[in-house]
Amino acid sequence: MVGEQGGPVERLFMTSREQILGDIRRSLKRAAGQPPLFEAAPLSAPRLRIPLTDRNLSVELFGQKFENLGGKFFRVRDTLAVVPAISELLAQKSAVASNSPFLRKCGITGLPQVHAAFTDREELKAACAAADIGITSVDYALAATGTFVMLSSHNEARLVSLLPPAHIAIFPRSRILANLDELLSILPRPADQTSSMVLITGPSRTADIEQILVRGVHGPGEIYAVVVDDE
Amino acid sequence: MNAPETDIQQSLDDPRLQLAIYTATRRLIDHRAGVVSDEALPHYQDLRNEANAIKKHTIENLDYYLEQLESNVIAHGGKVVFCRTGQEAADFVLDLAKKRGVHMLVKSKSMTSEEIHFNERLEKHHLEAVETDLGEYILQLAHQRPYHIVAPALHLTRYDVADVFTKELGAENEVVIEKQTKFARGVLRQKFLEADIGVSGANFLIADSGAVVVVENEGNARLSTSAPKIHIAIAGIEKVIPRAQDLAVFLNLLGRSATGQPLTVYTSFLSGPRRATEIDGPDEFYLLLLDNGRTKLLADPEKRQSLYCIRCGACLNHCPVYRKIGGHNYPWVYSGPIGAIITPQFHGVTEETWLPFASSLCGACAEVCPVKIEIPKLLIKLREEVVEVKRRQASGDLERFAFRLFAWIATHPKIYLLLASLGSVFFPIVPRIGPLKKWDSQRTLPQPANQSFHQWWASRVGRSKGSS
Numbered sequence: 001m002v003g004e005q006g007g008p009v010e011r012l013f014m015t016s017r018e019q020i021l022g023d024i025r026r027s028l029k030r031a032a033g034q035p036p037l038f039e040a041a042p043l044s045a046p047r048l049r050i051p052l053t054d055r056n057l058s059v060e061l062f063g064q065k066f067e068n069l070g071g072k073f074f075r076v077r078d079t080l081a082v083v084p085a086i087s088e089l090l091a092q093k094s095a096v097a098s099n100s101p102f103l104r105k106c107g108i109t110g111l112p113q114v115h116a117a118f119t120d121r122e123e124l125k126a127a128c129a130a131a132d133i134g135i136t137s138v139d140y141a142l143a144a145t146g147t148f149v150m151l152s153s154h155n156e157a158r159l160v161s162l163l164p165p166a167h168i169a170i171f172p173r174s175r176i177l178a179n180l181d182e183l184l185s186i187l188p189r190p191a192d193q194t195s196s197m198v199l200i201t202g203p204s205r206t207a208d209i210e211q212i213l214v215r216g217v218h219g220p221g222e223i224y225a226v227v228v229d230d231e
Numbered sequence: 232m233n234a235p236e237t238d239i240q241q242s243l244d245d246p247r248l249q250l251a252i253y254t255a256t257r258r259l260i261d262h263r264a265g266v267v268s269d270e271a272l273p274h275y276q277d278l279r280n281e282a283n284a285i286k287k288h289t290i291e292n293l294d295y296y297l298e299q300l301e302s303n304v305i306a307h308g309g310k311v312v313f314c315r316t317g318q319e320a321a322d323f324v325l326d327l328a329k330k331r332g333v334h335m336l337v338k339s340k341s342m343t344s345e346e347i348h349f350n351e352r353l354e355k356h357h358l359e360a361v362e363t364d365l366g367e368y369i370l371q372l373a374h375q376r377p378y379h380i381v382a383p384a385l386h387l388t389r390y391d392v393a394d395v396f397t398k399e400l401g402a403e404n405e406v407v408i409e410k411q412t413k414f415a416r417g418v419l420r421q422k423f424l425e426a427d428i429g430v431s432g433a434n435f436l437i438a439d440s441g442a443v444v445v446v447e448n449e450g451n452a453r454l455s456t457s458a459p460k461i462h463i464a465i466a467g468i469e470k471v472i473p474r475a476q477d478l479a480v481f482l483n484l485l486g487r488s489a490t491g492q493p494l495t496v497y498t499s500f501l502s503g504p505r506r507a508t509e510i511d512g513p514d515e516f517y518l519l520l521l522d523n524g525r526t527k528l529l530a531d532p533e534k535r536q537s538l539y540c541i542r543c544g545a546c547l548n549h550c551p552v553y554r555k556i557g558g559h560n561y562p563w564v565y566s567g568p569i570g571a572i573i574t575p576q577f578h579g580v581t582e583e584t585w586l587p588f589a590s591s592l593c594g595a596c597a598e599v600c601p602v603k604i605e606i607p608k609l610l611i612k613l614r615e616e617v618v619e620v621k622r623r624q625a626s627g628d629l630e631r632f633a634f635r636l637f638a639w640i641a642t643h644p645k646i647y648l649l650l651a652s653l654g655s656v657f658f659p660i661v662p663r664i665g666p667l668k669k670w671d672s673q674r675t676l677p678q679p680a681n682q683s684f685h686q687w688w689a690s691r692v693g694r695s696k697g698s699s
Contacts (some may be wrong), residue, residue: 024297028293049479159458180482196456206383
């Protein structure tokens, strides 16, 4: 399995595979390679429930759900309005931005306190670990739950939205979908595109001590959404 | 069928513990109720039926979906390792760590790893495994097992946590929960940045995508699966579901049932190592598929539904027995009603025979189970099995006693002779009455001779004396 093939460890795990699958088939009275049976235990086509909503209402619903979770929501008219909207947040802070073209378009990557254009994993990791804020776009957002959907790619690294104590996501309103079901109708198999799709619903939180809610345990405790209308 | 009474009595007599269990489960009950109501989720009952049907179909065809999962993980550059036991899973990780020169790994919460004592197995070979979920981290420091499937440190107060941090980490005595959390974040952040292996569990395995789905709130699972160079996911074979689109059913149920969240903070959908164009993520991806007794549960068509469980913990929160005796009085890492039905099936009904009886059969568990496992029905079935085993054992005891009695009689000639002469008279009726009736029904007894050996010998000696 690891590195070289056919060693003693590899042989052991091949035996385990055959034995486990064999035990399952004996218990279920199935033959090797037999296709699934549907008579006794049917499997229906996936049922996705997608509410029909006006795009404009979706933005409002997203903002409301997002703020209920403890996030701060900004809605701006166009890309030019993004930097002024968040300048207060960025004051005296260091930030790392993802490689998303939309952030460039909004003028984020040009700001003096923003480090961007990382292509090396270790450099990115070190920069994110030291930064106060991570700035990304999103691939989609879900109105029903106030969720960011991020697919790992050359535009969006995993750690920018994870290591810094604050996360700002900036995206056009066209990225807002109704809910999880709509996302799964658009991306029926997310793994075809990426090794990692993450849904982010609110700031990092825990209630492990006395069921008392605390924000910002391992991921960002502060999250901000900036939705750009004119896109 | 006796429960460990003294331990249970101790839990019942501890007002601080009773309050901790009661308030925490009450909060979880209320949070769930708010998000599964008719107004909040009108199609909740439909989702439960759909979840049950998908689980049923998958479990009935488990070998097919495991092979599909395996080929799709491989297609995305990952590797699948089938493990019969916890030892095999630990051996694989130890072997990999040795080959990569890794001495420390970070772990996110996984009941499956708790089930196989994963950390202890690694630590025996000097591979440090650091739990990074806050609750699990506290328990690891305190050397305790999880008290609850979802809220592992549910029984500890902020004062207990302060003691643990002071004693184990030399921290200042701090009882403000926010500050305790911040302190743990600082300690664990370093571990995330240093570790070369991250181990996670899996809430779902997606056959058509070769993916692992992990849900969490803290971000430690994201860090464990994204920061280190190697990601190893450990999951029971029953965690597979056919299609990514089935998540529309399961994700809508899991968070709501567990903590009352429509979606947990982070849902990670992970498949294989990072792709060529991706900037970060692991270079290697392994999925360890664990049996550890699960194939045994498949044999019984009715009881195999125990494998539908998605570990939301709702049945614990709603169980009047769990809410009084707490998690540690259950014999295994899986506590509450679900623990009561899976523990006897994994370990055998002859172990911990009291467990299926530790329920009032009120049915609250079945009512809240998001995948509609018929827990009370299975409890009754297991009770029958326990009673049957006990009955067989009891008749075995009587049989052993009978043979010991016979051995004693046979070594005392005078009594033997007396009983033998009585026996030849009473023999025709004795096996047809009392406990011997049942014994005799399955056996053919030799008919006693009309004359005993002693009688025959005496007459023979008498004859030869006379003829001489």
